[in-house]
Amino acid sequence: MSYRDVKHLSELLxxxxxxxxVAESCTGGALSSSLTSxxxxxxxxxCGYITYSNQSKVQMLxxxxxxxxxxxxxxxxxxxxxxxxxxxxxxxxxxxxxxxIAGPSGGSTxxxxxxxxxxxFFEGEITTTTQFFSGARSDIVSQSISxxxxxxxxxx
Numbered sequence: 001m002s003y004r005d006v007k008h009l010s011e012l013l014x015x016x017x018x019x020x021x022v023a024e025s026c027t028g029g030a031l032s033s034s035l036t037s038x039x040x041x042x043x044x045x046x047c048g049y050i051t052y053s054n055q056s057k058v059q060m061l062x063x064x065x066x067x068x069x070x071x072x073x074x075x076x077x078x079x080x081x082x083x084x085x086x087x088x089x090x091x092x093x094x095x096x097x098x099x100x101i102a103g104p105s106g107g108s109t110x111x112x113x114x115x116x117x118x119x120x121f122f123e124g125e126i127t128t129t130t131q132f133f134s135g136a137r138s139d140i141v142s143q144s145i146s147x148x149x150x151x152x153x154x155x156x
Contacts, residue, residue, distance in 0.1 A: 005149040013044035021090035023049045023082040023097040046092045061085025076128040083119030095121040
């Protein structure tokens with residue numbers, strides 16, 4: 001995570017009078033922490049949902065248990081439902097969701113360690129993407145945060 005990326009995004013959000021909320025799984029609150037590391041974050045950061053378990057994704061964000069059972073917690077379908085939940089529940093202008101496999105265990109051939117799915121919500125449009133990162137657990141988390149910050153800034 002780059003302080004410059006966070007600072008740039010915070011300046012964009014403030015200048016446009018927008019707020020952001022996040023729904024995190026594999027990053028465990030690290031994206032929320034980075035977004036609030038800038039003085040004055042309360043003017044643009046609304047809230048963060050840390051939904052590590054499937055149960056919390058369902059209860060806090062309204063993710064369908066059927067979606068989790070069909071596609072798995074690490075999927076663009078779940079990232080999509082997570083970001084809808086974060087966006088609708090928070091009333092933020094912008095939301096992002098992250099769900100992935102940070103490792104070092106938990107991966108499979110179909111879903112290897114480093115696979116991270118993102119959802120982005122802005123102005124009624126929802127997009128999802130899957131990225132593949134490498135390195136230790138902390139590297140994958142850091143790369144996920146950096147990716148989310150850059151993509152949020154690009155959406156603005």
